Amino acid sequence: MFKEPPWRLDNLQMLKDSLNEMKSRLNNFNLCEWQQHTNQMNKAGDIISAVKKNVQGELVTQAWCKFYEIASNFFLVPLNEIRREENGNNFTSVHLCEAPGAFLTALNHWLKTNAPDVRWNWLATTLNPYCEGNSYNRMVADDRFIRHTLKHWCFGADNTGDIMDLRNLDVLVERCKLLDGGKRILLITADGSVDCTDVPGEQESAVAQLHLCETVACMHLLQKGGNFLLKLFTLFEHQSVCLMYLLSCVFQWVTVTKPASSKPGNSEMYVVCINFKGRDYVAPYLNILRQHCGNVLPTKAMFHPRDIPSNFLRRLGECNEFFKHHQCQVIKDNISMFRAERYNDILFELKHVKRIVANKYLRDYRLSQIDSANEIVGREILEKSNSSFMNKKWRVDSYNERCKKQDLEPREHLSQICNEAREIESPAEKSYTWHLRAPETLEIQTGRSFNKVRSSHFCDSKIHQILNKIDDIVRDTQSTICFPTAEITREQTQQIDPTHEILSFQFVRDYDSHRMIAEFYDRLEKFQTGQTLVLVGYSLLTQLNIGLLHLLSGFFDKINVEICDNEGYRIKLETYRRNDKVLNDLREILTASHNARKDNMTIWSIIPITILYGKICKHIKTRKN
The missing domain is CATH 3.40.50.12760 (Rossmann fold)
Incomplete structure (x- = not known):
């Protein structure tokens, strides 16, 4: 062989x-038009709706x-x-x-x-x-x-x-x-x-x-x-x-x-x-x-x-x-x-043919309803799940049009991406307050190290795909991009109350969760009672970043989030109070991150995704991160 x-x-x-x-x-x-057309032409196209209506199956x-x-x-x-x-x-x-x-x-x-x-x-x-x-x-x-x-x-x-x-x-x-x-x-x-x-x-x-x-x-x-x-x-x-x-x-x-x-x-x-x-x-x-x-x-x-x-x-x-x-x-x-x-x-x-085919499907395979107690999860539970932020592949043009885009100069390609971005509505609210709870216990999960956030359950997938397209062009042209820029960060930090501690982040080429964990630990270990911590440009794309905010809430009275067009999120954690348990948790996370790096692994999360869905995910999604 x-x-x-x-x-x-x-x-x-x-x-x-x-x-x-x-x-x-x-x-x-055009891909969307063609798919719509072929769906209408498909003689078996009513089978799914017929099964849903007559059988009420789970995840049909x-x-x-x-x-x-x-x-x-x-x-x-x-x-x-x-x-x-x-x-x-x-x-x-x-x-x-x-x-x-x-x-x-x-x-x-x-x-x-x-x-x-x-x-x-x-x-x-x-x-x-x-x-x-x-x-x-x-x-x-x-x-x-x-x-x-x-x-x-x-x-x-x-x-x-x-x-x-x-x-x-x-x-x-x-x-x-x-x-x-x-x-x-x-x-x-x-x-x-x-x-x-x-x-x-x-x-x-x-x-x-x-x-x-x-x-x-x-x-x-x-x-x-x-x-x-x-x-x-x-x-x-x-x-x-x-x-x-x-x-x-x-x-x-x-x-x-x-x-x-x-x-x-x-x-x-x-x-x-x-x-x-x-x-x-x-x-x-x-x-x-x-x-x-x-x-x-x-x-x-x-x-x-x-x-x-x-x-x-x-x-x-x-x-x-x-x-x-x-x-x-x-x-x-x-x-x-x-x-x-x-x-x-x-x-x-x-329509008549589709009805005949769908009825034949139901009849030939003797489909009938089952008791809801015999379902794995439950049809009603799955139907209530928020699916509006699931993967939406953003392809509406034809194959030949997509081929032409591949030949575009980087500047032209970026211009087209900007046009796509303009179609997205800005969030209605520009600031809001989160009342989070620190987790009672940590569930540290590790996985293969990655340097680029390619998907996120905390962001509209269309927006994230735009981000990935821009990043691909940056990498192909061997350029670098930082958001917010150092100049903007300096300008914005000068406007922040000088008594506040500031921790600045940037969207950079390589995602480095270990450095972020270490910076949090080093800063908070030295914090004084009553101080406020301001996070500039902090990303809310990953489970780890969201989980760390949950953890940090154990140190502070409340978390204010402000959306700034030229710097991303500005997150203000107000009124620090020392919490030895949370500090020990943060130390445990840092140690686990050190150990993971030895095996080319990294910390993925500290709070189960199922808990994040119920706590903060909905709050972020409704504002279109």
């Missing part, structure tokens, strides 16, 4: 070229409907294995790249209506939505379900949730051993993907390594007789051909399917792998597969073409031809219908 140079099969490359030629016809379409999304459809069409849940005497109706599943969690709620609903006697336990992993070093483009930031089920999630050795890091995989394996002795994992799902909006012609290559890592994780965890559900896209390149052959070798039955509830114009498909031959069967190959896991594509192909039976290659070619034909037909039809003269009449006619 992994001895041959990369290779291509001519017949599959011809299919790829044909599909990409059809996709290229979409390059001038497109992923929910796809999973339920696959579970109903295939023997995905291996009930025969689960009900064997040694398993005693106990069933454990592991879910990779699972955010936001719709596969889990769909599986729960399926079990409650099809196998209510099964006792189910589960563990999931995904890119950690609370890792501020994970970017919006890489992860699903929707944590409505995750925040209520955190004990069931494993984010690995470095807390990022990156399954492509072997250390995280090994921690997941160890965690699974604690689930019923690790003996009853009979289903693994892997729904991972990568944002390929800017490279639509190379989607398969962009996700190939992730799919290999998901498969290797499955081989570490799955019990003999268990099943595996893997999302793939096209199967044109040697990585996918080899992966499909590997799966066909280690499972008794492998089927490629595209659920009716999947968007018909994309390349998404699912591989249903039934009856795993067991860890002993794959053991001789695991070490070499592990060596080729990671974030970098292997330089060699997994197999030589002559190692793969010609009959398998023929069948795979037929499979590719089948799905490519249907995808191209859908794209072609959608293009022809875009702004057609009879567009409104077509939409009216489609």
Whole structure:
């Protein structure tokens, strides 16, 4: 394995070229307009709303409907294995790249209506939505379900949730051993993907390594007789051909399917792998597969073409031809219908078709409501969760327009970003008071060190994406940017009461949590009773920064926050009183930060995110940080 140079099969490359030629016809379409159009044209487009209305399922999304459809069409849940005497109706599943969690709620609903006697336990992993070093483009930031089920999630050795890091995989394996002795994992799902909006012609290559890592994780965890559900896209390149052959070798039955509830114009498909031959069967190959896991594509192909039976290659070619034909037909039809003269009449006619399809879905899969007590979190709880600040990818222009932006000079690019920023409303209030409580106990959480805050649960994601765009340009041009500038800081501090202590922060190239913790400790250890501390330019983007404000409230009577356009936040902590417990807490945090740095880790938080949501998160969000 992994001895041959990369290779291509001519017949599959011809299919790829044909599909990409059809996709290229979409390059001038505005992305938002095109998505709205294709949603209206989708004959299965009413399935989600029909399930929500008639079944009132928990976290019903497109992923929910796809999973339920696959579970109903295939023997995905291996009930025969689960009900064997040694398993005693106990069933454990592991879910990779699972955010936001719709596969889990769909599986729960399926079990409650099809196998209510099964006792189910589960563990999931995904890119950690609370890792501020994970970017919006890489992860699903929707944590409505995750925040209520955190004990069931494993984010690995470095807390990022990156399954492509072997250390995280090994921690997941160890965690699974604690689930019923690790003996009853009979289903693994892997729904991972990568944002390929800017490279639509190379989607398969962009996700190939992730799919290999998901498969290797499955081989570490799955019990003999268990099943595996893997999302793939096209199967044109040697990585996918080899992966499909590997799966066909280690499972008794492998089927490629595209659920009716999947968007018909994309390349998404699912591989249903039934009856795993067991860890002993794959053991001789695991070490070499592990060596080729990671974030970098292997330089060699997994197999030589002559190692793969010609009959398998023929069948795979037929499979590719089948799905490519249907995808191209859908794209072609959608293009022809875009702004057609009879567009409104077509939409009216489609309403009847959509209703038939949705009713067929409900009927064929025998969907029915379950008791709310049998839900994992609860539909009503999830629906009440504030989702307005979840990840909103800010792409409204066409592919060709985005390509042109990449060629812009930095000054032109910054000008466009400024125009985007002007669309955002400024906060109505310019100052307010927070009454916070210092935490009774600390819960110090560490994770992989990061030097750039790429995501935040305390800021509108659109605003944060503007910040990231600016930072990308600064880094590309090897420039530096400081906000507020030293000049502004000097001017502003001169206007502050000279009896106040001032601690100035700046938005700089590298986020350094350790320096911030050390500065707080050094300053507060020497503070005098009755003094006021003013924080200039203090960021409210990270869990740690918010948590530290909670902690500092144990020293001061109240916290006043003022928004200043030219310096960011000015936070005034009034009337200091010594608090030895809080000072000891701060010393403990500083020591933990020192120790974390030795392992290239850093302090991520000192207060659980679930507590921050209830205390301060809402207050910040309503003012659009």
